Amino acid sequence: MKTYRVAVLAGDGIGPELVRVTIPILRLASYLYGFELIFEEALVGGTAIEATGKALPPETLEICKRAQAIFFGAVGGKQWESLPPEKQPERAALLPLRKTFSLFANLRPITCYPEIIDASPLKPEIASGVDLLIVRELTGGIYFGQPKGRVLTEQGERAIDTLLYDTSEIERVATVAFELALRRKKSLTLIDKANVLESSLLWRKTVKEIANNYPEVDLKFMYVDNAAMQLVLKPTQFDVLLCENLFGDILSDEAAGIAGSLGLLASASIGASKFGLYEPAGGSAPDIAGKGIANPISQILSGALMFEYSFQEEEAAQAIKDAVRDVLKEGYRTMDIAKGSATYCTTEEFAEKVAQKIEINFKKKKQEGS
Amino acid sequence: MKTYRVAVLAGDGIGPELVRVTIPILRLASYLYGFELIFEEALVGGTAIEATGKALPPETLEICKRAQAIFFGAVGGKQWESLPPEKQPERAALLPLRKTFSLFANLRPITCYPEIIDASPLKPEIASGVDLLIVRELTGGIYFGQPKGRVLTEQGERAIDTLLYDTSEIERVATVAFELALRRKKSLTLIDKANVLESSLLWRKTVKEIANNYPEVDLKFMYVDNAAMQLVLKPTQFDVLLCENLFGDILSDEAAGIAGSLGLLASASIGASKFGLYEPAGGSAPDIAGKGIANPISQILSGALMFEYSFQEEEAAQAIKDAVRDVLKEGYRTMDIAKGSATYCTTEEFAEKVAQKIEINFKKKKQEGS
Ligand SMILES: [Mg+2]
Ligand SMILES: [Mg+2]
Structure with a gap:
């Protein structure tokens, strides 16, 4: 056995x-x-x-x-x-x-199970059918990047955090996300802020490359601020959401709010x-x-x-x-x-x-x- | 005139x-x-x-x-x-x-005006009475901090963004937020991620100092991931939300979703x-x-x-x-x-x-x- x-x-x-x-x-x-x-x-x-x-x-x-x-x-x-x-x-x-x-x-x-749809703060017609999976990168990004600290300046203090990603860190979590998408509705949305963040540009580039190995999976891109809005307006549009660490932290709690508890x-x-x-x-x-x-x-x-x-x-x-x-x-x-x-x-x-x-x-x- | x-x-x-x-x-x-x-x-x-x-x-x-x-x-x-x-x-x-x-x-x-409460994706009993103000720092933080860029490494590429704040940048926007809170329900919530970000620790410290000038304003703190959830579960708990640039970008679009459009x-x-x-x-x-x-x-x-x-x-x-x-x-x-x-x-x-x-x-x- x-x-x-x-x-x-x-x-x-x-x-x-x-x-x-x-x-x-x-x-x-x-x-x-x-x-x-x-x-x-x-x-x-x-x-x-x-x-x-x-x-x-x-x-x-x-x-x-x-x-x-x-x-x-x-x-x-x-x-x-x-x-x-x-x-x-x-x-x-x-x-x-x-x-x-x-x-x-x-x-x-x-x-959002139909049986407890009333636990959701969303209207039943919006929460009904929600079945999404957030894949959050967990060990990199701004929570861990160096340098990180505070220095005294002439006018006061300056605080610094560093958002840092290597190709390999993105590749491995993207591969996990694509594999999971294959077993689900085969739709993957990369959540980023590629209009302002360099790290998001590297995420887009790397994820696009990995996507070549998964032609059955439909890959989309969405800015994190828009995703925060779309999760409330129309959460059923999502299947797998792939997020860097901080974005995943925020969106997974927002999505938990949508489930109600x-x-x-x-x-x-x-x-x-x-x-x-x-x-x-x-x-x-x-x-x-x-x-x-x-x-x-x-x-x-x-x-x-x-x-x-x-x-x-x-x-x-x-x-x-x-x-x-x-x-x-x-x-x-x-x-x-x-x-x-x-x-x-x-x-x-x-x-x-x-x-x-x-x-x-x-x-x-x-x-x-x- | x-x-x-x-x-x-x-x-x-x-x-x-x-x-x-x-x-x-x-x-x-x-x-x-x-x-x-x-x-x-x-x-x-x-x-x-x-x-x-x-x-x-x-x-x-x-x-x-x-x-x-x-x-x-x-x-x-x-x-x-x-x-x-x-x-x-x-x-x-x-x-x-x-x-x-x-x-x-x-x-x-x-x-969320009662007249168009039906525009909100939230249940009317949750959206009803929402009247909040997001004050977002707009010119600092991770969208502008240096260094920012990509470098080749042995295994691929590395991308870096820098989240950087000076005391003075926080002071001036916090002052605006407290002044606005005075004219509203006198409640201000600083949104941060002080359990992992150094910049958030500087925000907390600086905002607490500014708060001494505004004893009538009730100051609270909330982690950004929890705030993303609370905005969905119980948005009426907020009056003024003070956010650094990225957090404000995300939460203001989420809050827009709550209003419905x-x-x-x-x-x-x-x-x-x-x-x-x-x-x-x-x-x-x-x-x-x-x-x-x-x-x-x-x-x-x-x-x-x-x-x-x-x-x-x-x-x-x-x-x-x-x-x-x-x-x-x-x-x-x-x-x-x-x-x-x-x-x-x-x-x-x-x-x-x-x-x-x-x-x-x-x-x-x-x-x-x-
Ligand atoms: Mg969290
Ligand atoms: Mg925005």
Whole structure:
């Protein structure tokens, strides 16, 4: 039987409770769809700082290295905000993980399910049918470019940040985006600001070259300011959006707003191999931690993403996504998206419904002889 | 009688027709509210290239220098897109104007009038009450910072853009933003990315210092990615948003999307003095030029902005804004926003309705003895 080893890094805030209720779902799906998962838990984030003094202890990194994927909860919280920036949970855990495993592409699928179209702030006729994927370059650009700093001048201070990209950094993430577009609606929009940025000109040139290897994919270009407007006016026009780091950061949060809640959205950070880190799009939300009210959908869908991208277990991934939709269709909601006649569920109850639905759907399919 | 001299630069595409129908409105309002306008027309953009070889001829610049404000239409069109970038209408006309007159602050007011709430892609309950002002730094930041360019490397190319700000550039635009906040709901949100950008740290520090002069203004901070999400989820939480150049470019177009159409939005570029350039937020839209279908609201409201900021003629400005709302309330619409039972108007008809309404409202007020 195919076996996949998963490093489980639950972290802080709502991370542990989301991960805890999701693991049984993943295990069930793997069992039904004929593969085995070996979960290895490890400390990360503030929890790891408390226990070991480090946000990413060496043992955790070892466990990740043995695994084929990292299933991540969330990190961060008020009590660690006073630490120096480089020791804070987010920076001291996620950045080294991305670096160690060369996770240069962040994937953020945004789907407005008809079942929860009312969660979107957009009118239903505009949100309906949204199914886009933001591919964000994650390890380059203005967040990391040197020089970066502040100098005293005669009149005050001067601050400098550098937006820097090499051809190779663009090539590798563009290749990921084109490969994903092939498996979707075969449309890719490069988001840039080529009318004013030199880096955008290099992105356009490089992406056009990569496009030669993917003649089936329809390549378009759009300025980032226009894209920010189009995402609101007509989000269904997009399939895959390829963005440099900062633009992807901004647009993926805007797109999350369009879906209505970060609690619905999964996220993957991947590289050139099949290894990946899977996590909810939202944060550790310490204010609602431990109350059993957090929405587990983002964590559950992160598991589906892991099945899809790291394990190529597409059937099991689809089974999870279908089950989430079916449970929503039956009217069950966690508090953050409960409206009108919805049946309110706790985190655990919702996850349990999803597990039941996976099993029911599987049996139904089997009886139908498919 | 107070007299204001206005340089009228109608430009290309729909610019001339929008400006042509708006001038009588401005003249009427000035007459009713007791001041005089002297309009001087001048060539700009592609039209000026055709006539003189230059997008901003010296005579045009002279006319602008004699004036207290520039009333601008739009520039650009397909026929000039093959020119080298620095000769194209937008870059060769607007950039030197901004530079000559030190127009470092771009103002973009976004209001979702109840009368045209259906133009917004957001649900009415979310768009209703939106009344925000984006103050964008216009002459610094990553669009202009040096070094900027591309170099060959062993593996390919490297592209570099530099995001650079001096204290003084931040101080002057922050002062403008605080002054405007004082005249509004006294709430100012600085949009930045202070968790990763050095320039954002300098913005925070400088803006906090300026805030000491404005104790009545409530100052908040928000990361640009979160702001992109919050604008969609709950746009009514904002009053004045202060942004560095790139962030302001992106968020002002997103906010325009929220209003539903660039055709509704005015824009002002101002400096430390009262001199300003006023223009519609949309472009020259050559595809609809000359058809009489363009929406004149953005041009008309740009006139109101000019009255307000450059001439301090607030009563006349308010009269124009009220008239636009009243005409919308009566169901008149240009094609771009006509829906349902609306009465369709041409550009000229709509403007004529606004003029009539200004006169009617003025007489009514007078009779009421106010
Ligand atoms: Mg973000
Ligand atoms: Mg723009």
